[in-house]
Amino acid sequence: MADKKKLVMIGNGMAGVRALEHLLKLAPDLYEITIFGAEPYPNYNRIMLSSVLAGGTELKDIVINDWDWYSENRIALHVGHTVSRIDTEARMVYSDQGAEAVYDTLIMATGSRPFMLPLPGADKEGVIGFRDIADCETMFEASRSYKNAVVIGGGLLGLEAARGLLNLGMNVSVVHISPNLMNRQLDEPASKMLQKELEAQGMKFLLRKQSELIYGKKRVKGLRFTDGSEVEADLIVMAVGIKPNVSLAKSAGLAVGRGIVVNDYMETNVPNVYAVGECAEHRGIAYGLVAPLYDQGAVLAKRLAGVDTAGYEGSMTSTKLKVSGVDVFSAGQYEETPGTRALRYQDELEGVYKKIVIENDRLVGAVLFGDTSDGASLFSIMKKGESIKGKEKELLLGFAPGGAAASPASRLESMADDEIVCGCNGVSKGAIKDAIETKGCATVGEIKACNKATGSCGGCKPLVEGLLSLYAGERAGEAVKEGICGCTSLDRDEIVAGLRRLEPATIKEAMLALDWKQPEGCTKCRPSLNYYMGMLWPERYKDEKESRFTNERYHANIQKDGTYSVVPRIYGGVTTPSELKKIAEVAEKYDVPLVKFTGGQRLDLFGVKKEDLPGMWEDLDMPSGHAYGKMLRTVKTCVGNTFCRFGTQDAIGMGIRLEKEFERMNAPAKVKFAVSGCPRNCAEATIKDYGIVAIDGGWELHVGGNGGVHVRATDLLCVVKTEDEVVEWGGAFLQYYRENATWGERTSVWVERVGLDAIKAALDDPAERKALHGRMKTALSYIKDPWKEIIEDKELRKNFEALAVPAPLN
Numbered sequence: 015m016a017d018k019k020k021l022v023m024i025g026n027g028m029a030g031v032r033a034l035e036h037l038l039k040l041a042p043d044l045y046e047i048t049i050f051g052a053e054p055y056p057n058y059n060r061i062m063l064s065s066v067l068a069g070g071t072e073l074k075d076i077v078i079n080d081w082d083w084y085s086e087n088r089i090a091l092h093v094g095h096t097v098s099r100i101d102t103e104a105r106m107v108y109s110d111q112g113a114e115a116v117y118d119t120l121i122m123a124t125g126s127r128p129f130m131l132p133l134p135g136a137d138k139e140g141v142i143g144f145r146d147i148a149d150c151e152t153m154f155e156a157s158r159s160y161k162n163a164v165v166i167g168g169g170l171l172g173l174e175a176a177r178g179l180l181n182l183g184m185n186v187s188v189v190h191i192s193p194n195l196m197n198r199q200l201d202e203p204a205s206k207m208l209q210k211e212l213e214a215q216g217m218k219f220l221l222r223k224q225s226e227l228i229y230g231k232k233r234v235k236g237l238r239f240t241d242g243s244e245v246e247a248d249l250i251v252m253a254v255g256i257k258p259n260v261s262l263a264k265s266a267g268l269a270v271g272r273g274i275v276v277n278d279y280m281e282t283n284v285p286n287v288y289a290v291g292e293c294a295e296h297r298g299i300a301y302g303l304v305a306p307l308y309d310q311g312a313v314l315a316k317r318l319a320g321v322d323t324a325g326y327e328g329s330m331t332s333t334k335l336k337v338s339g340v341d342v343f344s345a346g347q348y349e350e351t352p353g354t355r356a357l358r359y360q361d362e363l364e365g366v367y368k369k370i371v372i373e374n375d376r377l378v379g380a381v382l383f384g385d386t387s388d389g390a391s392l393f394s395i396m397k398k399g400e401s402i403k404g405k406e407k408e409l410l411l412g413f414a415p416g417g418a419a420a421s422p423a424s425r426l427e428s429m430a431d432d433e434i435v436c437g438c439n440g441v442s443k444g445a446i447k448d449a450i451e452t453k454g455c456a457t458v459g460e461i462k463a464c465n466k467a468t469g470s471c472g473g474c475k476p477l478v479e480g481l482l483s484l485y486a487g488e489r490a491g492e493a494v495k496e497g498i499c500g501c502t503s504l505d506r507d508e509i510v511a512g513l514r515r516l517e518p519a520t521i522k523e524a525m526l527a528l529d530w531k532q533p534e535g536c537t538k539c540r541p542s543l544n545y546y547m548g549m550l551w552p553e554r555y556k557d558e559k560e561s562r563f564t565n566e567r568y569h570a571n572i573q574k575d576g577t578y579s580v581v582p583r584i585y586g587g588v589t590t591p592s593e594l595k596k597i598a599e600v601a602e603k604y605d606v607p608l609v610k611f612t613g614g615q616r617l618d619l620f621g622v623k624k625e626d627l628p629g630m631w632e633d634l635d636m637p638s639g640h641a642y643g644k645m646l647r648t649v650k651t652c653v654g655n656t657f658c659r660f661g662t663q664d665a666i667g668m669g670i671r672l673e674k675e676f677e678r679m680n681a682p683a684k685v686k687f688a689v690s691g692c693p694r695n696c697a698e699a700t701i702k703d704y705g706i707v708a709i710d711g712g713w714e715l716h717v718g719g720n721g722g723v724h725v726r727a728t729d730l731l732c733v734v735k736t737e738d739e740v741v742e743w744g745g746a747f748l749q750y751y752r753e754n755a756t757w758g759e760r761t762s763v764w765v766e767r768v769g770l771d772a773i774k775a776a777l778d779d780p781a782e783r784k785a786l787h788g789r790m791k792t793a794l795s796y797i798k799d800p801w802k803e804i805i806e807d808k809e810l811r812k813n814f815e816a817l818a819v820p821a822p823l824n
């Protein structure tokens with residue numbers, strides 16, 4: 015440990031962390047690694063932000079390396095820390111949060127930021143770029159309160175943002191400076207076809223428009239153009255290109271052009287300082303796509319591991335538009351210039367357009383619209399730079415619908431092994447074939463776990479699925495079926511059925527019995543198995559703490575600065591003066607910097623050190639509020655008929671009873687309840703997992719609501735008369751959910767998936783309902799309050815002495 019070299023990386027983004035992944039494979043013990051990342055998250059897939067915005071993916075699903083990965087690789091991670099100074103003489107870096115680190119080797123991996131047009135009014139509320147999770151969250155929030163969105167820039171990013179905003183229900187206008195959308199990737203015919211398609215989807219375009227100023231008071235109201243016209247806007251997203259983050263490098267004396275200038279080994283002009291990713295400028299180019307950045311990372315890793323390598327020589331790039339529902343591909347030179355010739359194919363009926371550009375008998379560019387299945391092959395031919403003399407038409411038409419090589423299977427079969435299938439990750443057809451035939455991969459997920467193909471933009475998934483069908487042989491039928499993760503081809507129901515049949519005692523045994531491909535499992539399957547086994551055998555299964563996420567292991571929510579937040583349970587949101595005094599005293603004793611009311615009517619004590627947690631819980635002498643786990647969180651109540659003149663029932667009493675009944679309940683995902691004392695519904699019960707609304711002479715029971723990113727109103731399950739029935743139906747509904755939902759699936763998603771009718775049918779029979787509620791009671795009887803357990807157990811308390819590891823993204 016003592017003689018390890020100190021490697022510091024500034025930037026926790028896609029390019030830098032990919033380089034470290036390579037390095038850790040080549041030389042796992044050579045460096046003691048420290049990473050500073052300005053964003054408060056682990057390394058995530060920025061590319062997928064477009065899918066998150068469009069609603070196809072959850073934020074938690076785009077994490078590439080979760081917090082456990084950093085601790086498993088003994089990487090010291092400072093998230094939420096922006097490095098503000100580098101002293102290259104003393105080899106020190108300093109963060110804005112007061113952290114510092116000494117280095118032998120420094121990697122600059124600071125990426126880019128959006129270029130913001132310096133328009134008057136650009137500092138108004140509601141004017142943003144589209145680069146990170148925070149921008150996504152701003153867009154989600156804006157879509158809840160406002161209607162009109164304007165995206166400036168009709169390039170890849172602008173169109174992907176516009177599609178997402180349309181999906182969020184906003185009116186979307188795209189302002190573009192040129193007459194043609196994606197003018198840096200498409201020629202005019204393709205661009206016009208794209209425009210027509212997106213207009214049909216509801217997008218409006220303002221082309222040839224030069225923005226002049228943004229007006230409005232505090233918040234943006236609209237955008238004015240130099241021709242005097244205007245467009246109304248409650249939200250403006252600027253997507254007019256990116257600027258590498260170089261100011262830190264510049265102030266440290268590194269040579270900087272558009273990016274940080276590097277040679278073929280990613281070395282800057284300062285010894286032992288390297289740059290990789292969008293912040294780097296190599297042979298005059300700063301790239302803005304991951305494929306070249308990953309190539310750079312591979313070279314850098316070899317250099318740092320002391321492995322012989324050829325230098326990085328620059329990359330040819332190709333792009334695909336995502337999430338728009340339109341297939342668009344572009345590579346290389348997309349317009350003819352003197353000395354080039356072009357071949358075109360256009361089918362307006364099918365909406366297909368193809369063009370290849372040829373120079374000196376070599377393919378130098380391609381544009382595909384409507385059918386991009388030949389993109390990988392054409393790009394591969396372009397990269398090889400071989401002569402295509404005599405094969406030009408075959409290249410264009412042979413792959414066209416109805417052409418000679420039109421069958422997808424024969425096309426895939428005829429692909430050379432060294433052709434790249436996954437451009438983002440540089441994975442060839444041969445590597446995928448090898449993963450299927452030699453390593454036994456049978457699903458897309460397994461291939462991703464094996465060589466990362468499909469792991470970035472996902473654009474190559476159809477090709478990978480095609481290769482699976484072609485080479486998985488007897489397994490072909492099940493080949494395209496996705497397992498719950500890359501470690502298994504089994505889905506949720508098959509796993510639960512297998513567990514019931516084989517009855518393994520531990521997760522390890524379960525993986526062995528169910529033929530897991532990766533013996534250690536991953537951060538998706540381990541917690542799933544832990545949940546399913548706990549659900550099946552509450553009386554004998556021993557919960558495996560190491561298979562839970564950090565928050566659930568420490569029974570508190572980790573914050574971006576590494577401290578924790580503590581939420582004691584306050585039943586039904588009702589407290590007493592003495593309880594409040596106690597909380598205040600504890601907050602003072604432990605120097606809690608922030609005490610906040612939560613949205614669920616409780617008090618949250620922020621900024622608590624990990625080592626203070628057990629002491630604090632002891633002093634509070636209150637049960638855990640489970641604000642951190644896949645468990646029952648809060649039961650929000652209105653004042654009900656106790657004080658409110660509209661109240662028809664005792665909402666507070668009902669809420670407290672439910673909370674006492676179901677607290678500590680483990681579930682596939684977090685669960686929230688609310689009880690309103692009349693249909694005015696002040697407790698917002700109709701956006702909860704289990705929402706109860708009092709009516710004259712009874713209660714309406716609502717299920718499957720959600721107030722988060724994907725807001726969903728509840729479905730009415732039934733109407734009952736008594737409090738006992740509210741408890742029994744609730745217990746039965748939740749137990750049915752526990753027994754049937756996939757781990758990680760909220761009730762809102764589950765109810766939609768299985769349908770309310772199926773749930774009603776399962777709960778309708780009184781005997782079955784009682785049995786379900788009975789199984790719930792049995793499960794609850796085995797779970798203790800976790801804070802109490804830790805306070806009373808010296809061994810468990812010891813876990814709180816170690817260094818804190820931050821929590822996963824959720």
Ligand SMILES: Cc1cc2nc3c(=O)[nH]c(=O)nc-3n(C[C@H](O)[C@H](O)[C@H](O)COP(=O)(O)OP(=O)(O)OC[C@H]3O[C@@H](n4cnc5c(N)ncnc54)[C@H](O)[C@@H]3O)c2cc1C
Binds near residue numbers: 302
């Ligand atoms: C919405 C969207 C969709 C995209 N889609 C695609 C696509 O489909 N295909 C494709 O190839 N590319 C796509 N890209 C581009 C791709 O995401 C980037 O090329 C890639 O993320 C760049 O990686 P990087 O590591 O260089 O930079 P980043 O991923 O930006 O990482 C840099 C990190 O460094 C941090 N940082 C900066 N300065 C400091 C400092 N001083 N101290 C500490 N931390 C610092 C930043 O906060 C950031 O987290 C897309 C980008 C966006 C925004």
Ligand SMILES: NC(=O)c1ccc[n+]([C@@H]2O[C@H](COP(=O)([O-])OP(=O)(O)OC[C@H]3O[C@@H](n4cnc5c(N)ncnc54)[C@H](O)[C@@H]3O)[C@@H](O)[C@H]2O)c1
Binds near residue numbers: 223
């Ligand atoms: N699918 C993908 O591969 C994908 C998706 C999103 C982002 N990205 C990458 O992210 C980066 C940023 O994307 P981007 O689209 O912002 O950059 P870009 O440079 O590709 O496109 C910007 C567009 O904005 C237009 N523009 C410039 N000034 C303007 C103005 N004043 N008014 C209106 N339009 C103006 C330009 O003509 C250009 O078409 C790029 O590196 C891109 O490759 C890639």
Ligand code: SF4
Binds near residue numbers: 654662
């Ligand atoms: S929901 Fe009805 S009972 Fe409850 S506070 Fe509102 S008005 Fe009063």
Ligand code: FES
Binds near residue numbers: 438467469471473474
């Ligand atoms: S091409 Fe982007 S993940 Fe494969």
